[in-house]
Amino acid sequence: MSGPGGPRSGKTTWFQRKRTRELALVVCFLLPSLAIFFLYRILPLGWNAWLSVHAWSPLKAAQFIGLEHYEEMLLDDDVFWQALANTLIFIACSPLAIAAALGIAVLVNSDLRGAAVYRTIVFLSYPLMTVAVGIIWRWLYDERGGFFNYVLRSTGVIDQPMKFLQSFDWALPCVILADFWQVLGFYMIILLTGLQSIPQHLYEAARVDGVPARARFFRITLPLLRPSIFLCIVVGILNSFTSFDLVYVMTNGGPGHATELLITYIYKAGFGQTRFDYAAALTVVQFLLLVVLTVIANKLSGGNAGSLER
Template sequence: MVTATVEAGRRHRSSFIARKTTRQAVLIWCFLAPSLLIFLLYRILPLAWNVILSFQAWSPLRPAVWIGFDNYDEMLTDEVFWQSLWNTLYIIGSAPIGIAIALALALLVNADIRGRDVYRTAIFLSYPLMTVAVAIIWRWMFDERVGLINYVARSLHLVDSPIQFLNSFTWALPSVIAANIWQMLGFYMIILLTGLQNIPGNLYEAAEIDGANAFRRFLRITLPLLKPSIFLCFVIGMLNSVTSFDLVYVMTGGGPGRATEILVTYIYKLGFVQTRFDYAAAVTVVFFIMLITIAWAANRFSGGNAGAVERD
């Protein structure tokens, strides 16, 4: 009799827990449903349609025709695609330069100097600005007639005639890269400054007692413990670099010629200027795969280094 009562109690408890778990699961899915629906409608379905479109010949004026890998084959001989790809990789490669400058600034404003809060705010102000505003500011600064950079260079007798930064095949891409680095400096600095402030001070005190100078303390303590923050900046910097459509489009429009054309501006022109939506879809798929590969590689590289720091 007692055994039967205990068994009945267990079954009742199990049934109650199962009903409670089911209610919680239903409630969770009800809260998630709006966000998942929006994600499905505006992310998954457009991406799937884009992949399908990349295997077709289609424009608003003619029906879709399945052509297989023809659009991807065209990319192999498309000089503009390769030029925009190399320009994109150049901008990605500039991310470590911005991180190095931001690290120097973070070390400076982390020191006990007068007015460091003012300096932190002034450096960070570049990041909240709209990218279009940043592009307009730097377009004015690089202007050959009224630009500040040419004015200072001529005042110091560094150049005899104004440099046409944004109209030069040599200077256009470095000018865009400089504007992109400046915009991200504030973000990099805040991330690195947070990492610096999380390093225990007793590590520096112990190293100083052992006779380590400032440079060795930086190499042996600061850099290893900042690796997670540095890699976070690196990943975000790369992703920001390859999606800087508004910065490039406002500053140069991809010119002169194709000197500053990157993949996002090329995709825009293919789709909305040349109405080659099928080929633009194929370039977008390649671009998406490149982004996923870069993010995955950086994530794996960051994880490996973070583990090494923890083991040390």
């Protein structure tokens, strides 16, 4: 005859063994992904942080120098400040593309005839390879046979062809426009999904109450689209830090570093000047800036979500 606690303790032991087996199974499934994440994300990040405080090249041993690279970057490197400013301009212009995508999403979400065709046409730019996008837009901006110069000269707007990508003032806006064209379709799909998830009875109730269309947009559509808009903002931030191939194909950071981004400057410092230690410091700064901007965007989104819930 077993004691009073015998069966219960045996049952508890069986549940503990089952939970242990389930935990081991979960770990086995996650282990390959965690190993890849550690190998290609955590380890390179740690290596960059270590390398940024050392003087190192493939031909000599590493020597600890503390924060000398960061001091050089902040005090003596004008190209770094130019690249940082261009990257921030890229990010600051993202809301313009999001606003344009929102307008298109509202149109194709309506009863517009052929909305599905227009939606497909707008989205077609996103699956294209960025290198192909850069080549297409470089041809459009070409001063000799480019489409934009042809149209402007044919309509009498200009007499001489404009050197869009060779102009210090025009190069960065031209690259940003090409980037917007590529990501516009992606923004549109995200916002369109958010629009279609808004309950229609909210609009019907507002119409019954006599609320005009503009007020319905600002009081119903925009507040309920905040999660989708936040996702677009995060994508815009990430895209601004990873637009290497587009800039490299269209301008290579020129003219005179007018389109230099942090990502292109990191590449040039590492592989052009073989200053891998300095490039590592630039990478750390870019990573920290990305984290700060993402946290700020997340905080703003959290505040909006809280206000909606209240």
